[in-house]
Amino acid sequence: MATPALETHDLTVTYHKRPVLYGVDVTVPEGSLVGIIGPNGAGKSTLIKSIMGVVPSSGGWVKVFGKSLKENLHRVGYVPQRESVDWDFPVTVMDVALMGTYGRLGLFRRPGKEEKRRASEALEKVGMLPYSNRQIGNLSGGQQQRVFLARALAQDSDLYLMDEPFAGVDAATEAAIIALLKEMRERGKTVLVVHHDLQSASEYFDRLLLLNMRLVAFGKVKDVFTPELLQKTYGGRLTLLSEVADRAAKL
């Protein structure tokens, strides 16, 4: 069997002695596009943060392409939530895309021609190259998210963990992002995406990870996108019904 892109065993995270994520065992094969879904407070963001080591885990281990995260750090790209940064920060679109190359540069080497080329290419891919000299605060939400994706592309990793890339973006950007994700999968990349919208989840991803503090299920969409498992994830009929009602109201 080929080495899985990501393997976690008994991954547990506690905040102030209260567990928020319990013993998550998951093995993600290379080249899959995975949606992480679950209700609010299910620990979706915490899961990818703890895989990345951004949030310390209190138990269990993580392996990336068969090795510890530290040994394979440069093969993993992380896209934080868009709201997690200050968009008034005095940097340009190009500066942000260049940050994607910092990981491989180490602490002191400066980005050179090669890094700038990679950043430009990444911006081109998400259609943001014409904006490279613009201050990031002058962008719309969708454009900001594209810049974040360009930064991830510039990282040139093999495994990507993305925290809600579809939050607050317009329909055009959403379509562009999903096309990009599918193209990345074609090139053999593995992508895990925290996702909020149940409805589109089954169309966008080929595997789903259902999470509610514990791992409820992980597998191909046709196997896990079932009423029983969704009900188990979203904690009973009531929540699920209100979800559906919400969606109906939106339509």
Place this chain on the structure above:
Amino acid sequence: MMDYLTLPWDVLGIGAFWLILMAFLVALPCSQVGSFLILRRMALTGDAISHSVFPGVVVAFYFTGDLASPWLIVGAGLAGLISTVLIELIHKRTRVKQDAAIGISFTSLFALGVVLLETMLGKNVDLDLECVLHGRLGLLLEDETLPLLGQMVPQPIIVMTGVSLVTIVLMALFYRVLLLSSFDTGLAASYGYRPALIHYGMMFAVSFIVVAAFQAVGAILVIALLILPGAAAYLCSHRLKTMLALAALHCLLSAVGGLYIHVWFDTNMAASVVVCGAVLLLLAWLLGPVDGLLWKWFKDEPEHPDNETGDKIVTHSACSH
């Protein structure tokens, strides 16, 4: 008119140059590290440190009896770190929020410094409260001088030149680390940068710079030097490197302007520099090329990216589906 412009040089001679240089050299490292404090939303922590280094200085002075001793810097650095640890402890372990925690730790430590000063050192020492509050920049010309390149250079200038150089070299070396960790802690952590290490390293640097600037401008005005240049530059630029350069320019202009105010009105030199800096900030706010109020008044509406409106409409319609 010409008389006014040449007055400082008529009165002080080369001393006018030393005063400007000293004010600039004190403000420069403060402005650079202060710019990052502003971007990290830690301006208040900078205030806190500038006050809480005081007990560290007093204790170190008690043991060494020498105001120029490097132990003062170590003492100040430790006191600064203690104050940041104290802030973290209070707001993580109790229900008191961070702003209140800052208020608690720096006032207590500063007061502790005053009590220690008066009990341990008595009242007849170089390190007096007057100097702690207002600084002794104006007394620069009475300080010891050392011969350097055929000039008699006041000793504090040599010290501050060193501090400025060390600060700028460190900032250049860690520029990208500071940039990324200030902008996006999550990504920085995913690259293996240690956020806590960077935080405390930065706090130690602030303590070190503050204690160097402390003797020149005092504990209160040093806050102004940490925040004013960076804030004024922030209003004028959307690029970090430009912002840092403008902050340095702000220091130079404040130093020159401060000297004129000092000589014309016979006022405290340190306070004059800060007043001048504040006026410059006001000008930046009114005339700044980026957010300047004046330009906004001239334009019919604030500038927007060409397709901003288009995107917004799409967003709204996407939400309603």
